[in-house]
Amino acid sequence: MQIKGSVWKFGDNIDTDAIIPARYLNTSDPDELAKHVMEDADKEFPNKVKAGDIIIAGKNFGCGSSREHAPIAIKAAGIQAVIAKSFARIFYRNSFNIGLPIFESEAASEKIKEGDIVEIEADKGIITNLSTGQQYTAKPIPPFMQELIAAGGLIEWTKKKVLAKGVKA
Amino acid sequence: MHMTITEKILAAHTEKKEVYHGELINAKVDLVLANDITAPIAIREFKKTGAKEVFDKDRVAFIPDHFAPQKDIKAAEQCKMLRDFSKEYHLGLYFEIGRMGIEHALLPEQGLVVSGDLVIGADSHTCTYGALGAFATGVGSTDVAAAMATGECWFKVPESMKFIYYGKLNKWVGGKDLILHTIGDIGVDGALYRAMEFEGETIRNLPMHGRLTMCNMAIEAGAKNGIIVPDSITEEYVKNRAKRPYKFYTSDPDAAYVEIREYDCSKIPLTVSCPHLPSNTKPAAELSHITIDQVVIGSCTNGRLQDLREAAQVMKGRKVNPNVRMIVIPATQQIYKDAMKEGLLHIFIDAEAVVSTPTCGPCLGGHMGILAKGEIALATTNRNFVGRMGHPESEVYLSNPAVAAATAVLGKIATPEELGL
Numbered sequence: 360m361q362i363k364g365s366v367w368k369f370g371d372n373i374d375t376d377a378i379i380p381a382r383y384l385n386t387s388d389p390d391e392l393a394k395h396v397m398e399d400a401d402k403e404f405p406n407k408v409k410a411g412d413i414i415i416a417g418k419n420f421g422c423g424s425s426r427e428h429a430p431i432a433i434k435a436a437g438i439q440a441v442i443a444k445s446f447a448r449i450f451y452r453n454s455f456n457i458g459l460p461i462f463e464s465e466a467a468s469e470k471i472k473e474g475d476i477v478e479i480e481a482d483k484g485i486i487t488n489l490s491t492g493q494q495y496t497a498k499p500i501p502p503f504m505q506e507l508i509a510a511g512g513l514i515e516w517t518k519k520k521v522l523a524k525g526v527k528a
Numbered sequence: 529m530h531m532t533i534t535e536k537i538l539a540a541h542t543e544k545k546e547v548y549h550g551e552l553i554n555a556k557v558d559l560v561l562a563n564d565i566t567a568p569i570a571i572r573e574f575k576k577t578g579a580k581e582v583f584d585k586d587r588v589a590f591i592p593d594h595f596a597p598q599k600d601i602k603a604a605e606q607c608k609m610l611r612d613f614s615k616e617y618h619l620g621l622y623f624e625i626g627r628m629g630i631e632h633a634l635l636p637e638q639g640l641v642v643s644g645d646l647v648i649g650a651d652s653h654t655c656t657y658g659a660l661g662a663f664a665t666g667v668g669s670t671d672v673a674a675a676m677a678t679g680e681c682w683f684k685v686p687e688s689m690k691f692i693y694y695g696k697l698n699k700w701v702g703g704k705d706l707i708l709h710t711i712g713d714i715g716v717d718g719a720l721y722r723a724m725e726f727e728g729e730t731i732r733n734l735p736m737h738g739r740l741t742m743c744n745m746a747i748e749a750g751a752k753n754g755i756i757v758p759d760s761i762t763e764e765y766v767k768n769r770a771k772r773p774y775k776f777y778t779s780d781p782d783a784a785y786v787e788i789r790e791y792d793c794s795k796i797p798l799t800v801s802c803p804h805l806p807s808n809t810k811p812a813a814e815l816s817h818i819t820i821d822q823v824v825i826g827s828c829t830n831g832r833l834q835d836l837r838e839a840a841q842v843m844k845g846r847k848v849n850p851n852v853r854m855i856v857i858p859a860t861q862q863i864y865k866d867a868m869k870e871g872l873l874h875i876f877i878d879a880e881a882v883v884s885t886p887t888c889g890p891c892l893g894g895h896m897g898i899l900a901k902g903e904i905a906l907a908t909t910n911r912n913f914v915g916r917m918g919h920p921e922s923e924v925y926l927s928n929p930a931v932a933a934a935t936a937v938l939g940k941i942a943t944p945e946e947l948g949l
Contacts, residue, residue: 380915381892382893384565385603422750423747425649426566427569427670448750449667453671503682517677518578520678521578
């Protein structure tokens with residue numbers, strides 16, 4: 360899978376309240392959530408972001424709550440991928456479970472600037488900054504996560520298990 | 529064997545005898561929970577799995593606590609999804625308001641999570657139950673949906689960090705101060721993906737409510753779980769509540785820890801986290817220049833009976849400062865009743881505080897005490913991120929219940945000592 364898009368930069372410890380404030384959690388409708396994505400980190404972001412863009416952040420992206428609404432809002436806003444120095448663990452799981460591509464790379468997070476055009480070869484984890492020509496390699500995705508992706512996400516993977524085991528199906 | 533308590537509990541829920549950090553496992557879960565914010569997505573995803581029933585109707589808990597009592601039409605629709613699903617699938621653990629409480633206070637109180645359990649919840653503060661010597665961790669709605677169907681969940685066995693606390697606690701200092709101090713020391717990602725194991729003589733003397741507070745905030749350091757090896761205090765707490773058999777696990781003496789930290793508790797002051805990260809800690813005594821508009825006592829972190837007792841001890845015979853709104857929220861219906869019987873609610877109401885029915889409410893800026901632009905709150909809750917309790921330009925400070933009560937009286941961040949206590 361090839362991802363190409365324009366970059367928005369964010370700092371360290373972007374929490375799930377900044378990604379999607381709890382005041383909007385009286386719905387789980389992805390399009391509604393997308394209208395407020397990253398609003399408390401940058402009020403204008405929902406108006407500025409375009410389908411196909413990429414977020415690059417610092418360390419511990421997605422810390423705080425377990426709300427799956429956070430990666431859902433990002434995905435529904437049309438953001439193709441998130442690159443960060445590191446991800447908070449629940450956000451990391453949730454992103455894989457709902458199919459939001461995420462990549463860990465300290466160097467890419469430090470060097471790539473807002474507005475740069477970046478290309479990601481998702482399978483290999485190779486991140487190329489087309490604006491500068493520099494290339495970075497993301498931390499490899501653990502084999503089990505790859506299996507989840509190949510299955511089409513956790514629910515598809517679970518479906519197979521339900522069928523195979525006849526889990527009270 | 530040289531396993532940590534975390535590794536032992538995880539191993540006991542697989543077919544393996546031993547598991548060690550770094551291993552990827554598929555484990556059986558004892559309980560799966562979700563609330564009115566996370567369950568709607570879990571329900572939607574569960575229905576996609578093709579499962580016709582939940583894996584065990586007495587091991588799936590749906591607790592509407594965040595925006596309940598239903599704060600608006602949309603929130604009511606979400607709560608109704610939980611109610612409808614619980615009826616349709618005959619869930620044994622659905623709690624309507626009047627019987628409910630904040631999930632992480634309610635489930636241990638009612639003996640619905642017990643020592644030795646493996647629990648996942650679509651709420652990050654699920655890690656609270658580590659105080660009982662259980663492995664409990666927050667996950668997303670889709671993970672909960674999958675576990676509702678299969679009774680299993682995948683985990684990477686975490687590395688463990690050990691935190692040893694020794695020395696006598698200073699007056700009014702409790703579990704909240706210890707955990708805020710620890711997060712201040714290691715940072716909000718200081719335990720990322722890891723287990724935080726709390727031990728030492730101070731922990732062995734720490735009452736259960738303080739242990740629950742500490743494990744509750746393990747997530748605030750990025751941890752997968754917080755955990756305390758069970759002892760006589762655990763036994764005392766669990767024995768008359770447990771609705772299922774419980775089991776005590778312990779860490780082997782030669783278990784591997786990626787890091788060990790020690791704290792001399794006699795040097796830990798009453799601690800406050802300043803905006804906008806729980807790790808931004810300062811001694812409460814250094815913050816007396818901060819005036820406060822609202823004080824909140826409650827939440828899954830500090831809404832237990834002992835927390836209310838502490839606050840009431842400070843409030844008794846005093847009034848809330850005229851410039852402050854004080855909101856007290858007992859975390860469960862039982863706590864509410866007990867606090868009423870003990871006269872604690874009377875003390876708060878006489879002091880001109882408001883007392884609410886159990887809800888997460890203002891902790892996450894849901895309802896029951898939202899901040900306007902520029903307002904400042906001090907709360908016994910767990911997070912002080914930007915906009916956490918309301919307007920993105922409001923601010924939240926975090927503290928223990930005694931500091932919160934003293935602050936409500938004086939209208940600025942204060943310690944009980946300043947009231948001669």
